[in-house]
Amino acid sequence: MSIVGDILSMFSRDNQSDRVVPKTGHTATLTLFTSAAMAFLTVFALALSMAAGRLADRWGEDLAKSVTVRISAPSDQIAAQTTATLKVLETTTGVASARVLSEDEQQALLAPWFGPDVPVSELPIPRLIEVLETDSGFDAAGLRLRLSVEAPGAVLDDHTRWREPLTIAAQRLRFLGMTSILLIAGATAAMITLAANAALAANLQVIRVLRLIGASDSYIARAFVRRFTIRAILGAFAGTFIGMLAILMLPQSTDDKIFLTGLGFQAGQWLTPLILPFLAGVVAFFATRAASNRALRKLS
Amino acid sequence: MIEFESAGYSYGGQALFSQVNLELAPGSFHFLTGPSGVGKSTFLKLCYGELHPTEGRTTLFGQDLSTLNRDELAHTRQSIGVVHQDCQFLDHLPIEENIGLPIAISSKDALGEKANLQELIAWVGLTERAHALPPQLSGGERQRAALARAVIMSPDVILADEPTGNVDWEMSQKLLRLLVELNRMGKTIMIATHDLALIRAAKTHVQARVLRIANGQIQSAGADL
Numbered sequence: 001m002s003i004v005g006d007i008l009s010m011f012s013r014d015n016q017s018d019r020v021v022p023k024t025g026h027t028a029t030l031t032l033f034t035s036a037a038m039a040f041l042t043v044f045a046l047a048l049s050m051a052a053g054r055l056a057d058r059w060g061e062d063l064a065k066s067v068t069v070r071i072s073a074p075s076d077q078i079a080a081q082t083t084a085t086l087k088v089l090e091t092t093t094g095v096a097s098a099r100v101l102s103e104d105e106q107q108a109l110l111a112p113w114f115g116p117d118v119p120v121s122e123l124p125i126p127r128l129i130e131v132l133e134t135d136s137g138f139d140a141a142g143l144r145l146r147l148s149v150e151a152p153g154a155v156l157d158d159h160t161r162w163r164e165p166l167t168i169a170a171q172r173l174r175f176l177g178m179t180s181i182l183l184i185a186g187a188t189a190a191m192i193t194l195a196a197n198a199a200l201a202a203n204l205q206v207i208r209v210l211r212l213i214g215a216s217d218s219y220i221a222r223a224f225v226r227r228f229t230i231r232a233i234l235g236a237f238a239g240t241f242i243g244m245l246a247i248l249m250l251p252q253s254t255d256d257k258i259f260l261t262g263l264g265f266q267a268g269q270w271l272t273p274l275i276l277p278f279l280a281g282v283v284a285f286f287a288t289r290a291a292s293n294r295a296l297r298k299l300s
Numbered sequence: 301m302i303e304f305e306s307a308g309y310s311y312g313g314q315a316l317f318s319q320v321n322l323e324l325a326p327g328s329f330h331f332l333t334g335p336s337g338v339g340k341s342t343f344l345k346l347c348y349g350e351l352h353p354t355e356g357r358t359t360l361f362g363q364d365l366s367t368l369n370r371d372e373l374a375h376t377r378q379s380i381g382v383v384h385q386d387c388q389f390l391d392h393l394p395i396e397e398n399i400g401l402p403i404a405i406s407s408k409d410a411l412g413e414k415a416n417l418q419e420l421i422a423w424v425g426l427t428e429r430a431h432a433l434p435p436q437l438s439g440g441e442r443q444r445a446a447l448a449r450a451v452i453m454s455p456d457v458i459l460a461d462e463p464t465g466n467v468d469w470e471m472s473q474k475l476l477r478l479l480v481e482l483n484r485m486g487k488t489i490m491i492a493t494h495d496l497a498l499i500r501a502a503k504t505h506v507q508a509r510v511l512r513i514a515n516g517q518i519q520s521a522g523a524d525l
Contacts, residue, residue, distance in 0.1 A: 020401070022392040209388045211350075213449065214378035215405040216371045296370075 006222060006289060021206055021223045027199045031192060031228055035235025035284070036242070038188040039276045042181055043243025046273055049177025051263045056170030059163065066159075067140075069098075069129040073153030081151040082127050088150050089131060094138025101128040188232075188280065189287040196228055196291040207299060221292035225285060232284030236277040244273055301326050301457060301488050302347050304518075307356035309342055316342055317516045318355065326456065329483045329506050330490040331499045333521065334513035340492035343513065344459050347490065348380045349373050361456075378406050381450030385462035387442045389434035395441075396421060396430040399449045406453060417452065424448045424478065440471035447478055457488045464498055472498055480505045 069089070073081045082100060089098040101109075103121055106128060110118050140158050147154040200207070210220050247264045265272065301324050308318030316339035324330060324347075332340050345351040346358050349365040358365050360376055368376060389398045400417050421430050424444035429437060437445065443463055450458055460479065464472030476498060483489045483506055493499065502508055510521040 019393060019397070020390060020404075022390075205388070206390055209390055210401075210405070211374070211377075212382055212384070212388060213402045213405065214374050214376075214380075216374040218371065219374075219405050 006218065006225065018223070018226065020210060021203055021227060024199055024202060027195045028231060030195045031231040032235040034188060034191045035232040035280050036239035038184050039236035039239030039280060040243040042184050042276055043240055043247060043273045045177050045180040045184065047247050047264050049174050049181070050265060050269055052170050052173035052177060054266070055262065056167050056174060059170060060167045067131045067133065068157045069131060070126045070155045070157060071129070071151065071153050072126040072155065075124065077153065078127055081153045082129070084151040085129060085147060085154045088146050089129070092138055092143055094134050094136055096132045096134045098129055098131045101130055185279070185283055189283050192228055192232060192284045192287045193291045196224060196288040197295065199224060200292060200295040207296070217293070217296045220296060221289060224292045225288045228288040229281050229284045233277050233281040236280030240273050240276045301361065303359045305357050305359070307346065307353040307358050309346060309351065310354045315516050317513060317518060320356070320518050322518055324488055324490060326488055327483070327486050328488055329508040331502070331508055331510045332490060332492040332513065333494060333496065333499065333510060336494060338513045340513060341461050344461050344490070344492050347459055348377055348382055378402065378453055379455050379457070381455040381458040383443070383446045383450045383458070383460040383463050385465045387446040389445070391434050394431045395426065395434055395437060395445050398434060399445055399452060402449060402453045420448045420452055439466035440468070443467055443475055447475065451482060455487070458482060460491045462493055463491060464493065464495060473501065476502055
């Protein structure tokens with residue numbers, strides 16, 4: 001029988017085909033448990049992958065929109081160089097706005113390292129100018145050249161140095177998550193194949209009787225495929241449900257830039273794990289079908 | 301119906317028989333006899349394609365069995381009823397469902413065939429035992445159930461391997477009567493047995509041809525039986 005025929009037979013209510021193979025508690029439990037455990041792990045791998053993806057996008061977006069100009073000059077030249085820098089920025093194409101960070105803002109930036117009471121005004125720290133780009137952006141090399149002439153103490157920092165590694169790290173984390181999902185699918189297929197082989201070996205007498213009365217290999221295989229596919233779907237449903245519940249119970253933070261507390265799904269992403277039982281069914285269908293056909297060919 | 305053309309079968313380098321030329325005509329009744337281990341079961345398996353000859357060829361309904369793929373062979377096998385000495389049932393299903401299995405796996409009109417199921421169970425005298433599991437049946441009951449399963453699809457050919465091997469004389473006579481009845485309905489019957497008394501008893505009811513496997517050849521037996 002063709003693959004299409006086999007797939008359609010999954011949806012038909014063929015009581016007899018379901019009954020010809022005796023229910024085997026061992027392989028049934030093994031398949032259900034494997035499928036549930038793998039679906040549970042896949043939910044976490046999906047959550048990891050999606051959280052990493054969100055983080056990569058956010059870091060990329062946030063940092064790409066703004067750059068910082070740092071003015072490190074002797075204290076008597078700071079004000080003049082700041083004014084000169086602002087003038088240069090105002091006349092630079094691609095700069096939407098530029099503003100000098102206030103003492104409070106600079107204090108807030110330093111607070112994680114020096115505490116909230118650091119006297120910023122008394123310390124020789126550089127002045128910071130936040131620059132927002134337009135969508136088209138500006139020519140960073142040209143701006144650097146102009147700043148070196150107009151305000152030698154001004155250093156343009158477009159965050160490239162640390163934005164790239166962070167984005168790459170987040171993207172790799174997403175890739176690892178997706179790789180884990182593929183590995184889990186492969187492991188599921190392998191375990192279901194082992195369980196199907198065990199069931200086929202335990203039911204040699206059934207296969208012999210069915211062949212004696214003229215059952216085709218596709219009829220015999222269907223009885224096994226249908227049973228294992230349904231078990232895999234049911235197990236994956238349970239595993240997915242428990243996995244989603246576990247994700248839901250993870251501590252959440254309002255700061256969506258913190259990775260560990262951002263592990264989970266957002267809005268429509270909660271629908272994604274619901275595809276897992278269907279995918280488990282597809283994996284089980286093809287794994288059992290291949291195992292059955294191989295075993296029946298050997299028995300010929 | 302079933303034809304052997306210069307067919308032979310070897311196993312482990314030893315020829316069980318060779319150069320067999322034989323044709324089973326429609327509606328004929330055959331006994332295949334010979335001592336235990338001579339190859340009677342093997343010969344029946346060649347008839348329904350479970351084994352293929354190592355030389356020559358066997359044809360069933362005009363089709364060379366060695367040229368059929370597994371699904372075609374399975375389909376062809378639905379036109380043959382086979383009764384084994386050890387019966388071979390699905391032990392987890394009631395005997396009624398075991399007898400009806402060929403209906404379930406065929407593409408024939410299941411409803412029409414199912415109407416015959418109860419009739420058939422009554423014909424072999426198992427109405428009272430229809431819901432019992434195979435291991436709960438006696439040897440004779442299992443043989444009758446196997447016969448019912450073999451004929452439920454109205455096959456043209458019925459092959460029986462030592463069908464009376466595990467039953468008493470009275471039961472073997474009952475089974476024989478059922479097989480003779482089927483032959484009168486036009487079915488081709490071949491029974492492999494070493495029970496010469498059964499063959500003698502059958503000859504009083506039906507005109508049967510007796511074949512004997514000896515020295516790797518199939519010979520016609522006659523007056524000596």
